[in-house]
Amino acid sequence: MDAITIGLDIAKSSFQVHGVDASGAVVVRRKLARGKVLEFFRGLPSAVVGIEACGGAQHWARQIAALGHRVRLLPARAVKAYVARQKNDAADAAAICEAAGRAVVREVPVKTVEAQAGLALLRVREVLVKQRTMLVNALRGHLAEFGVVAPRGREGVSALAERLSDPAVPALAQAACAALVAQVKALEAQILALEARLRQRHAADPASQRLAAIPGIGLLGATALALGTEPGRFDSGRDYAASLGAVPRQHSTGGRERLGSISRMGDSRVRGMLTAGASAVLKQLSPREGQPPAALAHSALGAWALRLLARKPWRVVMVALANKLARIAWAVLTRGTAYHPAGRPGPAAA
Template identity: 40%
Template structure:
């Protein structure tokens, strides 16, 4: 412990800045290196605790540093900013990262394996294709509205009406516009196919993951949510409790308390927006279909719904599901939906 060295690495595409100090604060490394020389430079250093800001490539470089015998730790940028005392440049960023990695209150992101990153890549591309599909549908509606053609809302109406509009010769649609809309509709079908293939990939991942199958027993958790959670947090070792996981997701109330008077507001919406969205959508489906079920969770959800309304009940169930999921992963136990 007396020889522990701390190092901050400011990641980039081609030029990387490094700053390292020993446990007494003496600077032993302070320079910038090219991408080709980064691993060689660190391979010649004694074992260090290396801090990295969470960004594109952080997990790849963390794995490379670990293979060299270093202790690589990834942290959110919000933990680095308070320690930047000078102007904003790469070397000063490396100094701030080096300071942050030494602090006991800094929360670190577990280094993801290539397999977990690959699963998240499917999620990111599906999310991109869904947004592209929505934009394309809106564009098709707008183009047709220019020619006085409108139809009901919803994706089903688009897929039902557009082929009929393209085939109808009496609607006065110019041939050029007809050709453009035909290309748009073909692209829309391609996007649908890609989204469906991504969702089929989630099913395959679930079958190969006991943990994903375990948390899918929780009401409101499907293959998409299960695979995203497993790929993002693993077994949740980085959280001390289920509430920590819910807080990291931003599903707990925001506090503004002073003078001994607690004030709780809306949820914080901190952390991973994608996971929070999936949990909320799943909770919405569960609350909507609660019906007259008499199991303990349904009874609890019905009481919250009656007292606090639909939106608060949905968020409350999402937070409860997050805590349940953490417990299942951390304790490696099976979910049991007890009757009331």
């Protein structure tokens, strides 16, 4: 078999292979059991293997690449454009094979085991934070039905826990809400433990430390940018920011440019962290009445954001600042330089 491009549709236990030769003729089309996948690729000469970026794709990309093949992880949106008719495993594998042969389709980076483990810390923490929010909302809702309320924030949750024994709350409701409080405390302990592991990993990663020095990035954003993206694949910070979806969506024709809301392409987690960081920076630049301006206002980045705020809506500036942070992160990572508040590139710390 002389297949040079192979599309592999992966699942939990059933895998579909579609391969073509140099002329585009189909030379293999078959289904494989999970235990036979590596055996199949081990017996093939080096080929381009396309895999749709989905659950488990990173594992199979590393395993197949270790056998000497060139693996291309492809975004699901790019693969969908090549599905000819009905959706099934065979059609999906054929679409993946077609997309893998197209140089214009940008790949999803294959992550190392270490990077995947670091991202797992971030994503598990994200899940636990969501669960904590759900439990706190449930606790607030149940106690509000008995007239027990508290301010927002962590202090409010502590106040609610202290008021569980309020005479207005029946014994049955007290028992139910006590279970919620216990779960919240357990989740907080787990979240703190994960954050300690993230700080430990961050302390051993110079690139992550340089990113954390950028205003609005922080520990979580630095970890996500350092492990979840590959800025070296892009020729400029502008292209890097566009890959994260922090640019307007285009719908232009006939020489007329029409720009809409942001494209929201790329990693939504990284884009969300950049947007949240930009929001935090703008809040620092807009102190409450009577408070002195933040030191950030005297930096090149702060001055740029303030000039933009003077003529654009707050949310537009927030997205523009997120784009700016992505460009700065690209420069810091690709050039090995440290962030300088004055806007001048500085040497990375030894």
